[in-house]
Every structure is written in C-alpha cells, then in structure tokens.
Amino acid sequence: xxxxxxxxxxxxxxxxxxxxxxxxxxxxxxxxxxxxxxxxxxxxxxxxxxxxxxxxxxxxxxxxxxxx
Numbered sequence: 139x140x141x142x143x144x145x146x147x148x149x150x151x152x153x154x155x156x157x158x159x160x161x162x163x164x165x166x167x168x169x170x171x172x173x174x175x176x177x178x179x180x181x182x183x184x185x186x187x188x189x190x191x192x193x194x195x196x197x198x199x200x201x202x203x204x205x206x
Contacts, residue, residue, distance in 0.1 A: 176201040 139147075156163075168185045174196040183205055185192045191204045 170205055172205050174199065174201060175203055 165187045167187070170183045170185055170192075172181055172183055172194075173179070174181060177196060177199045179196055179198040181194060181197055183192055183194045185205070191206065193202065193204050195202045
C-alpha cells in the first residue's frame with residue numbers, strides 16, 4: 139500500500155468517525171526536547187496548549203531555565 143493510499147484511507151476513516159460522532163478530537167500537551175544551557179543535557183519538557191515558553195529545571199544539574 140502506497141503512502142498516498144494510506145493517507146486517503148486514514149482521511150476516510152476519520153471522516154466516517156466524525157459523522158457518527160463517536161470520535162472526539164482534542165488538543166494535548168506538546169512534548170519538547172530541549173538542551174540545557176549550562177551542561178548541555180537533553181531534557182524532555184511538556185508544554186500545555188497556548189503556552190509559548192515553559193520553565194523547567196535540568197534533570198542533571200538542576201539549573202532552572204525557560205524553553206524557547
């Protein structure tokens with residue numbers, strides 16, 4: 139099955155589910171992988187919808203900072 143065929147099948151299934159009202163679509167939290175400005179360790183930070191920056195502490199060194 140080609141990518142285009144899979145894409146069309148997915149769109150068809152979503153349309154059918156929305157017509158039946160059995161599927162509710164909601165926006166979840168965004169997961170950001172950011173690098174610590176002090177030690178360079180990668181951190182995974184969760185960000186709620188509508189936020190542009192999130193405060194977090196580095197998992198290794200504990201340095202408090204904000205995402206960009």
